[in-house]
Amino acid sequence: xxxxxxxxxxxxxxxxxxxxxxxxxxxxxxxxxxxxxxxxxxxxxxxxxxxxxxxxxxxxxxxxxxxxxxxxxxx
Amino acid sequence: xxxxxxxxxxxxxxxxxxxxxxxxxxxxxxxxxxxxxxxxxxxxxxxxxxxxxxxxxxxxxxxxxxxxxxxxxxxxxxxxxxxxxxxxxxxxxxxxxxxxxxxxxxxxxxxxxxxxxxxxxxxxxxxxxxxxxxxxxxxxxxxxxxxxxxxxxxxxxxxxxxxxxxxxxxxxxxxxxxxxxxxxxxxxxxxxxxxxxxxxxxxxxxxxxxxxxxxxxxxxxxxxxxxxxxxxxxxxxxxxxxxxxxxxxxxxxxxxxxxxxxxxxxxxxxxxxxxxxxxxxxxxxxxxxxxxxxxxxxxxxxxxxxxxxxxxxxxxxxxxxxxxxxxxxxxxxxxxxxxxxxxxxxxxxxxxxxxxxxxxxxxxxxxxxxxxxxxxxxxxxxxxxxxxxxxxxxxxxxxxxxxxxxxxxxxxxxxxxxxxxxxxxxxxxxxxxxxxxxxxxxxxxxxxxxxxxxxxxxxxxxxxxxxxxxxxxxxxxxxxxxxxxxxxxxxxxxxxxxxxxxxxxxxxxxxxxxxxxxxxxxxxxxxxxxxxxxxxxxxxxxxxxxxxxxxxxxxxxxxxxxxxxxxxxxxxxxxxxxxxxxxxxxxxxxxxxxxxxxxxxxxxxxxxxxxxxxxxxxxxxxxxxxxxxxxxxxxxxxxxxxxxxx
Numbered sequence: 001x002x003x004x005x006x007x008x009x010x011x012x013x014x015x016x017x018x019x020x021x022x023x024x025x026x027x028x029x030x031x032x033x034x035x036x037x038x039x040x041x042x043x044x045x046x047x048x049x050x051x052x053x054x055x056x057x058x059x060x061x062x063x064x065x066x067x068x069x070x071x072x073x074x075x
Numbered sequence: 076x077x078x079x080x081x082x083x084x085x086x087x088x089x090x091x092x093x094x095x096x097x098x099x100x101x102x103x104x105x106x107x108x109x110x111x112x113x114x115x116x117x118x119x120x121x122x123x124x125x126x127x128x129x130x131x132x133x134x135x136x137x138x139x140x141x142x143x144x145x146x147x148x149x150x151x152x153x154x155x156x157x158x159x160x161x162x163x164x165x166x167x168x169x170x171x172x173x174x175x176x177x178x179x180x181x182x183x184x185x186x187x188x189x190x191x192x193x194x195x196x197x198x199x200x201x202x203x204x205x206x207x208x209x210x211x212x213x214x215x216x217x218x219x220x221x222x223x224x225x226x227x228x229x230x231x232x233x234x235x236x237x238x239x240x241x242x243x244x245x246x247x248x249x250x251x252x253x254x255x256x257x258x259x260x261x262x263x264x265x266x267x268x269x270x271x272x273x274x275x276x277x278x279x280x281x282x283x284x285x286x287x288x289x290x291x292x293x294x295x296x297x298x299x300x301x302x303x304x305x306x307x308x309x310x311x312x313x314x315x316x317x318x319x320x321x322x323x324x325x326x327x328x329x330x331x332x333x334x335x336x337x338x339x340x341x342x343x344x345x346x347x348x349x350x351x352x353x354x355x356x357x358x359x360x361x362x363x364x365x366x367x368x369x370x371x372x373x374x375x376x377x378x379x380x381x382x383x384x385x386x387x388x389x390x391x392x393x394x395x396x397x398x399x400x401x402x403x404x405x406x407x408x409x410x411x412x413x414x415x416x417x418x419x420x421x422x423x424x425x426x427x428x429x430x431x432x433x434x435x436x437x438x439x440x441x442x443x444x445x446x447x448x449x450x451x452x453x454x455x456x457x458x459x460x461x462x463x464x465x466x467x468x469x470x471x472x473x474x475x476x477x478x479x480x481x482x483x484x485x486x487x488x489x490x491x492x493x494x495x496x497x498x499x500x501x502x503x504x505x506x507x508x509x510x511x512x513x514x515x516x517x518x519x520x521x522x523x524x525x526x527x528x529x530x531x532x533x534x535x536x537x538x539x540x541x542x543x544x545x546x547x548x549x550x551x552x553x554x555x556x557x558x559x560x561x562x563x564x565x566x567x568x569x570x571x572x573x574x575x576x577x578x579x580x581x582x583x584x585x586x587x588x589x590x591x592x593x594x595x596x597x598x599x600x601x602x603x604x605x606x607x608x609x610x611x612x613x614x615x616x617x618x619x620x621x622x623x624x625x626x627x628x629x630x631x632x633x634x635x636x637x638x639x640x641x642x643x644x645x646x647x648x649x650x651x652x653x654x655x656x657x658x659x660x661x662x663x664x665x666x667x668x669x670x671x672x673x674x675x676x677x678x679x680x681x682x683x684x685x686x687x688x689x690x691x692x693x694x695x696x697x698x699x700x701x702x703x704x705x706x707x708x709x710x711x712x713x714x715x716x717x718x719x720x721x
Contacts, residue, residue: 021259023138027507029265030133032172042290046299047395050506057200058169059290059510061391066507 005039006051006067013040014072022069032056038075076124077156078117078236081145081180082164083173084131085511087192089113090223091164092128093523095232102527105156109693110144111425112156113527119233127156130428133172135179135252136261138505140430149183150253160186160239162232167197167204167220171272178213178268182246186239187216190232194220203279212275215244224517247271292513293388302392309385310411313376317369317415318446324368332361351545354552359544362623363537366418366683370532371525373412373419378524380408381426382516387508394506400488401495403432404506410436410487413443414480417684418536421691422528435494437691438701441684442487444480444676447624451675452476454628458648459668475672482676486708532687539686547622547682550592558590578636585636593618607674607710608667608717610656617680624680666720670713678709 008014016037019025032055033039039055049064082088092100096115105112113128129148130141137146148156161180165173170191180187189209191197197204210218217235221228248268255261295301336353343349380386390404397406405427413420420440427433444452453476460472565571565586571579588594589612597614604614612634620627628644635654637646654662679685679702688698 019262021262023258024505024507025258026134026136026261026265027138027505029262029269030136030172030175031507031509032269034266034269043293043297045297045392045395046302049395050391052293052297052391052510054290056169056172058172059293059512061387061506061508061510063394063506066505 002071002073004068005041005053005062005070005072006064008041008072010041010043013038013075015039015075016070017073018071020069020071024066024069028066028070031060032058033060033070039072076122076159078124078126079149079156079158079161079185080126080128080164081161081176082131083133083166083176085509086131086164086166086173087223088131088164089128090517090520091162091190091192091221091232092126093520094223094226094229096126098523098526100523100527102531104693105144105148107693108140108144109425109691110141117233117236119236121237124236126162127158132176134176134265135183136255136265139428141428149180149185158185160188160236162188162190162236164190164192167191167194168200168202170197170202170204170278171269174272174277175265175268178247178272179252181213181216181244182248182252184244186241188232188235188239189213189216189218190228191218191220192223192228194222194227195225201280205277205279208275209277213247215240215242224514293510296385296388297392302388306389306392309380313373313412314415316372316376317412317419321368321372321415325365328364328367329361332357332364335361350552355545355548356541358548359541360537362544362683363533363540366416366532367529369416370419370422371529373415373423374525374528375521377408377423377426378521379516382514382520384511384513386426387510390506390508391510400491401432401435401498402491403427403429403436406432406436409440410443413440413445416445416447417441417443417681418532418687419528421684421687422532424691431498434498434692434697435491437688438494438697439487439491441679441681441701441705442483442490442677444483445624445681447681448479448675450625450628451620452479452672454631454644454648455668455672455675457644458651458663459665479672479676482673486677531690535690536683536686539689540683543682543686544622547593547619550596551588551594551619552591554587554591554594558587561590562586581636584633588630588633589615606717607713608664608670608721610662613667613671617674620680621682623683624675627675627680664721666717669720670717673716674709674713676709677705677712679705 002017003014005014016033016035016039018035019028019033037055039053041051042054042059044051050061051064051067052059052061080088080092092113092115095117100113100115103112103114104110110130115126117124117126129145132142132145135146135149137143148154149158151157163177163180165177177187177189191204191206206218206220210216217239219228219231219235221232248264248271252264255264296305336357339357340349340353343352377386380389386405386408389407393404393407397404406424408426409420409424412423417440420443421437424433424436424440427436456472456475460475463471465471465474562583565582571582574582594615597618598611600614601609601611604617609617612631615634616627616630619630628647631651632647635647635650637650651663652661656662685698685702688701689695692698
């Protein structure tokens with residue numbers, strides 16, 4: 001079942017399956033979010049937004065609306 | 076030769092810049108925009124060259140103001156800053172993603188030196204980097220390793236610059252980058268490059284579970300309770316320094332300039348020149364330098380927070396709260412620092428990379444009640460607000476003071492909310508951001524950051540401040556020739572003749588100010604300010620306090636001939652209480668006092684702030700807009716308050 005990155009639970013390792021086409025898509029790629037990469041949410045800001053993710057040993061923070069652009073599935 | 080320093084954010088790029096240039100750097104703006112342009116000369120074994128530091132970016136494709144500058148300069152051979160060669164700083168511990176931008180620059184054809192920085196960290200993380208393979212893939216690039224935090228690699232970099240290969244090259248990923256205009260073609264190209272880089276087998280690592288010290292610390296620092304508590308504590312410490320401890324060097328600077336003025340007026344022959352220098356120029360320059368302690372202290376702390384990696388956590392926990400107002404998590408520091416003084420606050424807005432969010436932050440910052448308003452607030456509150464207690468323990472005067480601060484904050488956020496809808500922005504703001512690993516700040520970098528900010532303030536904003544303060548001084552000191560007759564008439568009066576020397580001086584000063592050009596202007600505009608409950612004397616104080624808000628108190632003291640002794644307001648307060656207008660009513664009634672208080676909450680009564688806004692937005696448009704808008708809000712609300720209370 002496919003989900004978007006904003007809805008995965010903490011510490012659950014997932015794999016990126018697609019990134020929706022939008023103005024922010026090239027930026028997501030540049031930060032290393034490309035198809036097939038493994039990613040997990042590691043902590044959230046107080047109101048549940050933004051969320052910090054770990055990918056390739058980096059911590060990247062994203063707003064929910066940005067994370068919604070990233071489609072993932074269970075790794 | 077011009078050399079560009081490029082790389083991703085958080086790769087130690089500015090540390091490399093500081094290591095290579097030391098204090099031989101100048102900070103300016105890129106043409107037409109307010110993005111820091113740091114330049115410095117470096118000496119390679121054979122040449123002296125110009126090194127130009129660019130904002131840290133992840134690729135050549137721009138989405139923010141910072142990135143646009145990088146794209147514009149690098150893709151336009153006619154651009155005055157177009158570099159002849161590139162030093163590219165890569166975080167060796169994070170190589171593949173860092174190589175994306177490098178590969179783009181390589182394909183754009185620049186002679187390029189790749190610096191694998193933070194080499195020690197990569198090794199500690201158990202990463203083996205196959206430099207040979209890297210060199211094979213990018214044969215036209217020079218590659219060196221470095222560890223700039225401990226100043227390792229300087230000689231290697233300088234040496235390599237002299238031997239930069241400039242042979243023709245085959246592209247790493249053969250596509251004309253400048254032709255990629257749409258989101259999808261850019262994404263596609265980026266993905267293809269990253270895939271290629273990942274498949275080169277450049278990095279072998281012993282897989283480690285990456286729950287490192289950073290994430291453990293993050294659980295506390297971004298916690299919904301402790302996170303805010305810690306941030307509040309950090310702010311309180313910074314405030315304590317700016318509010319209280321800064322006054323020590325500020326008083327010292329003030330005293331030195333007063334001494335210098337006195338010395339000049341004693342040693343130069345009496346006359347126009349001596350007056351101009353001792354009363355106009357020197358106090359004007361003093362009025363610039365007096366801000367230096369606050370600026371230095373704020374930027375010392377901001378640099379510490381930024382270097383350590385904590386500032387990005389602040390942005391992380393504040394983002395959701397500030398977003399509805401069109402502000403950024405990074406707006407928190409500029410806005411809250413403005414409670415001490417809007418000048419360092421506005422200068423610190425430069426950390427916000429999105430132009431719209433930065434502009435809104437700058438525009439609303441002066442609504443925050445700064446420390447220069449305190450003397451005005453205290454004088455007026457003690458004048459018109461009774462010293463009673465509500466419910467036996469809440470001091471009404473204190474409550475009003477609190478209310479004035481709250482009013483400023485409310486208007487700052489409200490205005491931001493409206494501006495969010497009005498200010499056009501080309502690109503949507505986003506919050507895609509790396510949270511860098513925590514690092515011990517390097518004092519050398521912190522010191523350079525403070526030095527640069529102070530230099531920018533003194534030389535850029537300082538010129539405007541000195542010019543306006545000389546103008547204000549001249550208008551308050553000189554007057555039409557009718558003034559001399561009025562002075563002679565005063566000297567004939569019995570109240571004058573019977574007065575002590577000090578009182579004579581005070582009476583003369585009062586007459587000279589009210590008959591000066593500013594005095595005439597104050598009288599001329601009396602009809603305009605009468606609906607707010609002000610007479611021409613208040614008008615004069617309003618005009619002269621444009622130099623700085625606290626001047627209001629001193630001007631009133633001069634007009635009412637009680638001597639300019641701001642430490643002891645008692646005589647002034649008494650005098651103001653006794654002041655009656657022509658029909659015998661008290662001038663400083665509750666209505667007038669409250670109207671003035673509200674006026675000072677909102678009015679842009681500070682030329683130094685205007686000068687800094689001009690510097691930071693690179694145009695007179697925004698400071699003038701601010702002056703008019705804040706003046707309008709001040710006038711309107713003072714009018715409403717007066718009419719309601721009278």
